[in-house]
Structures are given as structure tokens and as C-alpha cells.
Amino acid sequence: MSVDKYEKIVDLALRRGFFWPSYEIYGGVSGLYDLGPLGALMKEYIRNLWIEYFVLKHQDMVVMIETPMITPEIVFKASGHLESFTDPIVTCSKCGRVYRADHLVEDVLKVKAEGLSLDELKELIESKNVRCPACGGELSDLRAFNLLFQTNIGPYKQNVAYLRPEAAQGMFTSFKRTYTCMRASLPLGIAQTGRVARNEISPRQGMIRLREFTIMEVEFFFDPEEPGEPNYSRFKGKLKILTAECRRKDCREPIVVDPEEAVKERIVLNPWLAYWMLVAQAFVKELGVNEDEVVFEEKLPEERAHYSKQTFDQLVKISRWGWVEVSGHAYRTDYDLSRHMTYSGQDLTVFKEFPEPKEVTVKKVVVDKAIIGKLFKEKASEVINAVIYADVLKIEEALKNKSNEVVVGGYSIPSEAIKIVEVRERVSGRKFIPHVVEPSFGAERLVLVALDKAYVEEADRTYLKLPPKIAPYKLAVFPLVTREPLVSLARKIYRDCVEAKLTVIYDESGSIGRRYARADEIGVPFAVTVDYQSVEDSTVTIRLRDTKEQFRIKADEVVGWVRKQLERL
């Protein structure tokens, strides 16, 4: 049944124009999909809702920016993506086919293999004699494949660049500029929607796993020592959380907890992470997903991205694919800003003034530049930056633990080159690197999830019970018969709606029943029919999609009525 439903949705999507594989006339490219006329409108409305929830409702602390997809190499060196954003691949030495190694091992050996190291995968493939499923050839060249799409900027080969796999780095590299423009106050959220690209090895999950999609992301910067109190009460509801601890024990029973409580009990590591999870849940509810259909799954350490200290995925169950992630919530700490400080040599800290200046003892790192220079040569300044911007306490700790060298920003530095000194200083405030939590959505997947939740088959009809706010068309206008003055009257209502910037369908072909059916099938929430009575008393029939209920209103009140419904529902 559930497989059937998915296939019916895909068929509907192709036939009526929600989505379809890109470049179909050339056989398509797996992982690339177009949004058709209906899907593009739905995505537009979903994106508007996202902006409403994540930006407009929070405009006292969240702003939107837009940064390019094309990103110079240094940014992903700094962010760690060049090193860590990889999947293991293995090549058949006979036919040349390339497989994602962990998935292949899982398919063939029926064991869990995600997160295994290259060595562990190699050992498994060799010991169990896993071979190419297509030709039986021997597998070789097991290696990490970087999922960044690579390109070059300008005519110089050495100017390597990548397409961003997340919008986040644009917000980090422009954090200081944005922060300054926004009059230097924290917390500050920087939001962005835009395309990202991930060079998946062989995506085979339709609209679920795309090589290019629209991300909707907030990087929310706050003072880790005084994060501030989110106003949880603006969004009602509790969080259903499946903790990592629980998952380790193979339990699938989530706990239901008040977000504030979840922070107090250290289930969620900081208040803003919990707050944005609550907002994310409220937003998803607007797409037709109820709270009780949602669960926040905490990722296990080996499942987390390299930059995250704690991650929750908001999961929703849909047909065919089961539980799918609709949003990711990562506590990125100061990881990204610290790394960009090291790699750029720019000071990305913020300064918070004390009410009164204080006389304090501060610890400082003193670096022996001569030693560093001799040892690291052209990299010396990078290393010095790394040390200067690193957390003094962490370095002190490291010096205590290990006698001869300290690792800072990935560099092993001999202990003799680093000294910690205490100085008395009159300071007027505190300098620190903000911490970050990130709620992140994929827009196209939300289109699919909303369609899945909306698809209803009844004995006599199929319809999409899409929430009016995200329905591609808000109204359908029908003259009962194709005769004057009915047609003119209907066309006038149509034009009024167009003038009011509503998306609206005008349809005069076929029986009225068939026209209702066509509109139902694509989720048009309201229909207006102009009939003979309309000519007499200037009223028209409104018909509601979900209940088939019908009633009459004044023809010149149609626009206002629809607008009111859209604000209400």
C-alpha cells in the first residue's frame, strides 16, 4: 500500500507538473529533478513560510543574506569539508563501475557499514570476498571520495573552487561584516535560502536524495557564556526526542519533553538549539505534518558531521521511504569561526563590554616566532594565528597533558615554542568567539513530504488536502456552462484574483464534476462556480475541497474571502 501511494504521487507529479527528472529528453541525470509549474509554486509558498517563521517572526535578531554557490578552495580547507566531506568508494577492476563502498557492503553482507573506516571496509571486502554485483569482477581502489563538486575560477588552473554543499560557510565568512552592519549585537541569526550541491555517488531515491537542491538555513550566533533566554512560549508544543543514549540501546521509544526542560536536563545542549527545534516543528506543522508524526532523532557521534557537538534530525514518516529527515539541527559551537580565524588570519571574535571596566588576571599565550618560523617556513604565519586565536585554557591543558608537543589547529607544535603567561590587565569587556546552532531544511524534500501527507484517496475521488497556504493554486473559477453572460462573469472574477496576486485557475472545459476533480487532484482548496443564479443575484457558489461543502457568497467578495481563508488556515 505505502509503496503504491508513493508511485501514485510520482505519477501525479509527472502528469500534472509537480516535479520530474531533469533533462528527461537526454535520459535524465540521477539526483537532478525539476520542479514543474505546480511544484515551483508550492516551493515558493513553502519558502515564504520558512522566511516567515525563521526570519520575519524573528526579525529583531535574524537577518537574511545571499552568498554564492561558487566557493574558493581555502574556505572548504578551513571548514574541514575538503578533508571530511567524503564517502568511501570502491571500483570494479574489471568493468570500471564505481560503488559507494559502505552501501555495497551493507547490500551484499547485510551488516551495518555506515561510519566504518576505510581500513575496516577494506578488511570486510577482502575477508568476505565481496565482488562487483554487476560483473563479478574484483573490487579495488577503495578510497574516500570527496562529495564537493569541483570547478575552476577564471582561466588559471590553480584557482580551484567548489560548489557549496551547505549555505553555512557563506554566513561564517561574512559573519563579521553582517554583525557589524547589524550594530554588533548578539544573539544574531544569519539566514539564507539558496542552491547547494552534493556530488552523491549514485543517488537512487528520487526527490529524497538530490545532487542539487535548495537549502533553507539559519546560522544562529550567540554568546556561549550568556546565551540569553529564548521566548519558548511563542511556539507551543513539546519535543519528541529519541536520544543517542537510547538509540545505542536499540530503543525507538522517544521521550516527550518540554523544550526548556530538555535544556535543563542536558538532553539538548543549549537553549537556542532547543528553541529552533521548536520553531522547526511549528513550521513543519504548517505543511500538514502534525506534531505527533514528528520525532527528533539525536545523531550518534559517528553519525555527526565533523563540525557538530550535538545534532538532532527532525524525522517525518512518509510512504515508501519511511522516516526521512526534514530538518537538521546542529550545535556547531565555535568550530567554523575558529577555523576561519586560523586560515584567514582575521579576528572574528566579538567584544562584549562590561558594565564597568575590571582589573583582571588574564592568561596569554606567547609564541616563539623564531622556532615556528624555522619549523613551519611558509606556513609559519598560519600556525602563529592558530595559536594566538586558540583557547588559552585548552592550550594550557594540552601543555599539561603532553610534555613535548601541542596540537593546535591541526599543527604539532613543540612545547618549547609556547609559553603561557599571566598578566594583570584593566579590561573593559570580554572578547570571545560566538557559538552557533544551525537549523537547516531542504525545500524540495518538503514539497514531497507535503504531497505525501496531503494525498487522499476516497471511493469517488483523489485529492490533495494541502494546507491552503502552500497549495499551488488558491482558487479555481468555473462558469457552470460555456455561455454568456456566465463566461464573462467568471472571467471577471478570475481577473480580480489575478489583480490581487492570487494564483488561480480558470477552467471551462468538461463537466463541472470533471473540473472539480481536476482541481481536487492538485489540491486547489477553493472553487467558485458561476451559474444562472449568479446572473440574477450576483452570488456565486464556493465549494470547499476537503468537505465538498458548498455555499454562496457575493461575487465581488470572492477575493476578500479567499484572502481571509489564507490568513486563517
Added chain:
Amino acid sequence: MSVDKYEKIVDLALRRGFFWPSYEIYGGVSGLYDLGPLGALMKEYIRNLWIEYFVLKHQDMVVMIETPMITPEIVFKASGHLESFTDPIVTCSKCGRVYRADHLVEDVLKVKAEGLSLDELKELIESKNVRCPACGGELSDLRAFNLLFQTNIGPYKQNVAYLRPEAAQGMFTSFKRTYTCMRASLPLGIAQTGRVARNEISPRQGMIRLREFTIMEVEFFFDPEEPGEPNYSRFKGKLKILTAECRRKDCREPIVVDPEEAVKERIVLNPWLAYWMLVAQAFVKELGVNEDEVVFEEKLPEERAHYSKQTFDQLVKISRWGWVEVSGHAYRTDYDLSRHMTYSGQDLTVFKEFPEPKEVTVKKVVVDKAIIGKLFKEKASEVINAVIYADVLKIEEALKNKSNEVVVGGYSIPSEAIKIVEVRERVSGRKFIPHVVEPSFGAERLVLVALDKAYVEEADRTYLKLPPKIAPYKLAVFPLVTREPLVSLARKIYRDCVEAKLTVIYDESGSIGRRYARADEIGVPFAVTVDYQSVEDSTVTIRLRDTKEQFRIKADEVVGWVRKQLERL
């Protein structure tokens, strides 16, 4: 003066957050810019207006879709971009610097060089001994550099792909699917907004020449034999056109002509091209550009893209850069669809039923597959497709003109392999390839143009007279002093506006004059001040940005009043 103004705008943009160079902390990348918080909102509103003008107002015949940036190689082979989307470059054999050859020749020799062939450029460089301006080295390796950003899809090196330089090919490759979903009627416009990338050799014009930007484009498909009559009267105004003929004579005096007239007199080659130019002009007017500041410049044949039969650029004059293109209007004919038919082997024609079936004599091309097979081997089916889908009349013409071979779709085919026969057929309709006109905008450039038009310096203040519809913030709310109950009252108005999805600023720091100045500088059209009288009679002061006019309205009418202004202005 005009240079100054531009610099002031750039300074304002950086300081307040309209735009700034991307990846600044790493020294930036030329041709890549971020939109900051204010610019991103402005772009959002400009894009909304574009959607209103090009999609919503025309929703009976225009739909929107969304297709990926990443595009497989075959698409750009078919579209001609692999061959033709190039600029000439030349490399210094001493220092390795790469230059755009025509620009270098223009700079050094002070002659017009755009559009010259590689041979002509080579001849000029050699005969005039043009050398590297940086080091004086000899220039070598003059060649065509393709402006497509190249990448690979998946782990196979042979899966070459490119980032789209225009959205158009997504609409062409998905034309048939979209046309079918939209119940197979013409004319049909397919609109798209999204990022595109052009690997410019060394862009040095700030926000004017970007390597990645947001395109807003319509491909408008129509029957070339019965294009239909656009409703010109929906958009008032005449077109100011600088024809190619006139430009050849070095004349800069445009003619002013009614769009319908322009079509009749064959100044504009078809009605839809003229119609969308009219819409484009009306849209640009909403950004604060008057009709009399706009001119449509017809491109000379050597300036036109390879796919265009006639092109007009809508130009607007701004400070520093002079006349800049804000939209391009190309008559792409059936070029793209024909090419995709040839390369994909798919039938992309549409069928138009006659009122009655007819008995007609039709000419058909008969291909000798044996000859083609022997001659073209693995390319044979491509060649056969090219012939079958080509215009019979054109082939007949070619056969008449040249005795031994005919060129179809770029292939030279011996005449003996092609025969034209006449057959009597009962046909129920006509099959044809739709023609296309394309209006195309760059969103980021419009942000700059609107800022340029809005920037006003008066004796005592600087402000942006941005049209309220595209102003980043619609309202500023100030308590006269930071005291209760003024603050609470002001905050309530702020919250009401947020609830109504208006972008709004709350500001309580500094004198009221300074707050007005800060809001003026970023073009906030309306400000509300809560003062002591507000406590007594629940009225507040509205202050208009452009006139500094002030008047009082009821506090609880602020939201409604602002909304009304936004619909009106």
C-alpha cells in the same frame, strides 16, 4: 560627480549591508558578491515584483519552473554554448598572466576589438607588437576560452557537466513536459528565477559584472505562423529604440514608437518580442527608473548571441558605468528546440489541430540510410534525426542552391543521400516547432540600478528614495524617549507589524533626528514616532521619508495604513 556618487553608494552598501565582496576575509574573489541583510531583502522584493509582472499578471499563459544549475555536457553541445560561449584569451609567455585578448587590444591600441575573430586579433597583436602590460613579456597562446564553469557528476571522469550560464536550457529541455502538463496550449511562457554562472576572465566592474548571479528569465513559446495578438493596452507607454541600422551609422538618437507600430514596421521582428519589452519597461519603472531614462538598443549581428535572430538590450544610465543593460530581449526562433531535437532524437514539435481535417500535398524528406550510415558511422542516427526534423523547405532550398551537398544541423550531407518527395495526405492538423522570445534580467544588477536611482544628497541629509515596494524595510518605529509607557507602546506597534509580515525596524538609541537619518539612509519610506501625546490620545506621528511631512494617525491603524501605501505606491 558621477564617480563620486557610485563610490558613496558602494560605501553605504558596505557600511549598512546592501552588498559586499564575497569571502572578504580571504581577500575576496573578483566577480563574486554577497547580498547583505538590506540587499537580500531588496532583491527579495524585486524578485517578487518580477514574478508579479512576468508570471502572476500573465498566469493564463506563463508558468514558473525550477531546474538545476548543474547541466550535463550534451545539453550545451546541443545549445551551441560549448562551441560559441567563449571569449578570446591570450597568455603572457613570461609572467603567465592571462588577458581577455579583445579587451587588451582595445586598452592598448584604442581601437574597437569586440567581435573580432581570433585571426584578426592575432594579426593585430603581432603587427602592432602588443605586449603584456604587467611585465612587457611576449603574448602567446591566443585562443577561445569557454566561459562555462566545468565540473563532473559522480565519480566518473567522463561525466562532464557545466553550470548553466542562463536558465533557458532548463526550459527548453523540459518544454515538452511542461507543455503537456499545461494542457498543450500556445502561447506558453516558461519562467524561471535562479542562479547562473559565467566564468568571466577578469571581471572588474563590481556588482555589474558577476561570475554568479540570479537570472529572471521567461522563454515564451508561440506558433510562428499564428503568434496571436498580445494585449499591449495592459501596459502603457511607447518604446524608445536605437536600431541596429541607426547604430551602424554611429547615430545615438533613438526612435520613439508604439510597440504595435514597431512590429508592423518590422523594427521589432515579432509581436511577443515587442510585448515583453513593454512589460520589461513597466517592471523597471517600478524600481524607480522612468521611461525617459530607458532605451532599447538593438544589437548588431556580430554582437548577438549565436541563438538570436534579433536582440534588444534595455539600457539604463547609472553613475560611473554609464548605460548598462538591465534586460536582454532575444528572438531565439526555433533554434534551441531544433537543436535539442537533433541531439536528443526526441520529437519536440507541437501539434495544432485544424478545425476540419484537410487533404493536402506535403513535402517529405527521404533519407538514404545506407549512405548516411557508411559516411557518419556512430553519428548516423544523429544525422538522420537532424534531417528528419529539419525544415523541408530549407532543405529543398539548399538542394537547389548547391549541387553536391547540403548542410543540416552542422553536418555536410551528400545530396544523393537526400530526396524530397511530394505525397497527398489527409491531415488533421499542423506539426511545428514553436518559436521563442526571451526577456531576461539579472536581479543583483537591478539592486544596484535601483540604489543608484534612489540615492539623494540634500544639504542636510542623504536618503534613498526607493519605491516603498522594494525598500528593504517598510517602516521604522521609534519611541520619542526611552521611557515608559512610550517604549511599551512603540514595541506593541513593532510587534503588530511583525505579525503582519512587514519588515520593520525598532530603534530607541540616539536623538530622534539621528534615528530619522539612519532610517533615511537605507530608504525606510515611513517612520512612526510614539510620543507623550500618544499616551493620551492613542495617536502616533507618521513621518514620510521623501518630503519629511509629518501627520498623526491612530496607533492601531498603523499596520493598515502601511499596507495601503505599499499597494498604492
